[in-house]
Amino acid sequence: MLTPDEKHEIDHEISILPHRKAAVIEALKIVQQHRGWVNDESVGAVADYLDMSPAEVDSVATFYNLIFRKPVGRHIILLCDSISCYVMGYQKLYAAIQDQLQIKFGGTTSDKKFTLLPNPCLGCCDRAPALMIDEDLYTDVTPDKLAEIFSKYS
Amino acid sequence: MERPLTEHIHPNRPALNLKEYEAVGGYAALKKVLKDSSPKQVQQAVQDSNLKGRGGAGFNTGMKWSFVPMDNAPRPKYIIANADEMEPGTFKDRLLLEGSPHQLIEGMIIAGYAIQADISYIFLRFAYKDAAKILRKSIQEAYDAGYLGKNIQGSGYSLEMYLHTGVGRYMCGEETALLNALEGKRATPRAKPPFPQVSGLFGKPTIVNNVETFCCVPHIIAKGAEWFKSISKSEDGGTKLYGVSGKVNKPGLWELPMGVTIRELIEEHAGGMKNGLKFKGALPGGASTDFLTEQHLDVKMDFKSVAAAGSRLGTGTMIVLDDATCPVGFVHNLQHFFAQESCGWCTPCREGLPWVEKVLLSLENGEGKKEDLDILHMHTKFLGPGNTFCALAPGAMEPLESALKYFADDFEKHIRDKKCPYHN
Ligand SMILES: Cc1cc2nc3c(=O)[nH]c(=O)nc-3n(C[C@H](O)[C@H](O)[C@H](O)COP(=O)(O)O)c2cc1C
Numbered sequence: 001m002l003t004p005d006e007k008h009e010i011d012h013e014i015s016i017l018p019h020r021k022a023a024v025i026e027a028l029k030i031v032q033q034h035r036g037w038v039n040d041e042s043v044g045a046v047a048d049y050l051d052m053s054p055a056e057v058d059s060v061a062t063f064y065n066l067i068f069r070k071p072v073g074r075h076i077i078l079l080c081d082s083i084s085c086y087v088m089g090y091q092k093l094y095a096a097i098q099d100q101l102q103i104k105f106g107g108t109t110s111d112k113k114f115t116l117l118p119n120p121c122l123g124c125c126d127r128a129p130a131l132m133i134d135e136d137l138y139t140d141v142t143p144d145k146l147a148e149i150f151s152k153y154s
Numbered sequence: 155m156e157r158p159l160t161e162h163i164h165p166n167r168p169a170l171n172l173k174e175y176e177a178v179g180g181y182a183a184l185k186k187v188l189k190d191s192s193p194k195q196v197q198q199a200v201q202d203s204n205l206k207g208r209g210g211a212g213f214n215t216g217m218k219w220s221f222v223p224m225d226n227a228p229r230p231k232y233i234i235a236n237a238d239e240m241e242p243g244t245f246k247d248r249l250l251l252e253g254s255p256h257q258l259i260e261g262m263i264i265a266g267y268a269i270q271a272d273i274s275y276i277f278l279r280f281a282y283k284d285a286a287k288i289l290r291k292s293i294q295e296a297y298d299a300g301y302l303g304k305n306i307q308g309s310g311y312s313l314e315m316y317l318h319t320g321v322g323r324y325m326c327g328e329e330t331a332l333l334n335a336l337e338g339k340r341a342t343p344r345a346k347p348p349f350p351q352v353s354g355l356f357g358k359p360t361i362v363n364n365v366e367t368f369c370c371v372p373h374i375i376a377k378g379a380e381w382f383k384s385i386s387k388s389e390d391g392g393t394k395l396y397g398v399s400g401k402v403n404k405p406g407l408w409e410l411p412m413g414v415t416i417r418e419l420i421e422e423h424a425g426g427m428k429n430g431l432k433f434k435g436a437l438p439g440g441a442s443t444d445f446l447t448e449q450h451l452d453v454k455m456d457f458k459s460v461a462a463a464g465s466r467l468g469t470g471t472m473i474v475l476d477d478a479t480c481p482v483g484f485v486h487n488l489q490h491f492f493a494q495e496s497c498g499w500c501t502p503c504r505e506g507l508p509w510v511e512k513v514l515l516s517l518e519n520g521e522g523k524k525e526d527l528d529i530l531h532m533h534t535k536f537l538g539p540g541n542t543f544c545a546l547a548p549g550a551m552e553p554l555e556s557a558l559k560y561f562a563d564d565f566e567k568h569i570r571d572k573k574c575p576y577h578n
């Protein structure tokens with residue numbers, strides 16, 4: 001079941017589109033915003049609300065990199081692993097993160113604080129290597145800066 | 155030297171708000187168009203300026219607009235800014251989005267008027283959080299000032315504008331896949347024809363242009379097509395945002411006349427190679443362009459000259475390969491990206507890219523065999539132009555094919571020595 005708040009937000013999206021189905025990506029974003037991730041039950045609820053089959057909704061949900069179909073931590077670390085960051089040594093950052101947080105790409109720390117994901121190009125290649133945590137972008141990152149960065153999040 | 159697109163962008167100052175933008179001449183071009191020009195005249199002016207699309211393919215923008223049906227056209231018509239910028243090594247649209255949102259909005263409204271669009275979208279990638287905030291605010295300002303909405307400036311022309319933020323997938327940047335994403339579908343491309351100009355978003359006539367392309371439009375209208383051509387050093391009109399990343403002294407982004415040379419970019423603007431390193435090659439316009447090498451340093455960075463040298467201007471943001479970075483590892487990184495971002499719609503790309511990625515990894519790990527090079531060569535043909543639905547796979551093959559050609563010694567050394575000569 002969708003909550004009244006979720007329905008209200010999805011209704012707004014539907015109102016500016018020519019048909020209900022077209023709002024499915026927005027609906028998944030809204031549900032994820034409220035629930036942290038999109039579980040099977042949420043897929044079903046979105047499908048019901050938009051007159052779609054769960055399979056149709058899931059085919060969209062699983063296509064996009066940032067719709068999470070598994071539980072994630074409170075904060076998402078997106079580490080750029082694309083070419084400019086490769087040349088500038090993101091590999092050292094990855095090694096340091098694995099060491100400090102004890103997680104690999106796709107993993108969540110045992111205290112559920114961070115989930116680490118690889119991410120294609122963050123669009124700041126002149127300040128590589130780069131990573132993003134939630135809404136915050138960090139550039140020219142070196143392994144020795146990581147501890148301080150992580151300490152800002154609870 | 156004129157820098158129309160970035161003149162009012164300063165790194166340590168927030169973007170101009172609507173009032174400030176108006177004070178430096180903003181929205182004057184839009185008012186002029188609404189008062190004096192027919193849609194066809196706007197299309198013609200942009201065509202005459204020789205503005206070529208800045209999203210990678212370099213098609214004449216005014217000509218693209220001229221394919222949109224005008225009389226008795228299906229409605230609503232759409233105008234869309236492609237702000238998905240996910241091509242690795244590309245960071246130019248971010249500057250325009252964060253630094254001059256009203257310039258983009260004004261360009262889109264003028265373009266909308268030229269094709270008589272009813273609805274516009276900015277398709278923004280998820281990672282550009284600051285851009286999303288400032289665009290939302292700026293669109294609202296434009297509504298409040300009567301530049302968007304019903305009966306713009308009393309002209310009788312109306313346009314709605316919405317910001318759409320993506321959920322991450324390189325394919326969303328491909329024009330027709332972007333339309334599918336906006337319709338709430340998987341971002342797989344559509345067969346062409348019909349072209350989006352005739353049947354695009356929700357089956358209606360649609361124009362998709364890159365952010366930088368739209369940002370040129372107000373200046374062309376304000377100062378004229380001849381002026382736009384005159385500020386370029388080549389036959390393509392205008393300036394270009396050029397970027398350099400990699401191991402140079404001052405990586406960065408600069409607006410320069412279209413057609414500066416690669417040497418000028420690297421040596422003058424990017425401050426040359428970092429201490430002790432040599433230039434080995436560069437991808438001139440993002441991850442999906444062919445390597446150019448030392449012999450090409452004097453090639454001009456315009457569409458025709460880069461193509462004549464065997465590559466593509468692409469997005470104009472260059473990634474430099476230095477002599478201490480392994481070209482095999484470099485290309486492996488690229489192919490990992492392309493394999494991951496393939497939408498899976500067609501077999502050569504879906505199956506081929508992971509194979510290429512694995513072969514390159516085994517070469518990097520010193521487990522490569524001579525036959526592996528044949529497999530890589532074979533893929534550059536199988537995944538080349540004409541065999542796939544969209545340009546992702548052929549684009550992926552450009553750096554691979556050119557690396558096999560220019561850095562053949564490096565590939566062979568990995569096989570002969572059974573290890574990566576750079577990493578051990
Ligand atoms: C896989 C793929 C990704 C693309 N990504 C982008 C992008 O992020 N931004 C963009 O403007 N064009 C991108 N393009 C090019 C678009 O398909 C299209 O040509 C462009 O938006 C047209 O705008 P223009 O004529 O102003 O260049 C991409 C193309 C492909 C094949």
Ligand code: SF4
Pocket residue numbers: 325342343495496497498499500501503504542543544545546547548
């Ligand atoms: S070439 Fe690749 S990305 Fe393009 S349609 Fe085919 S599978 Fe999808």
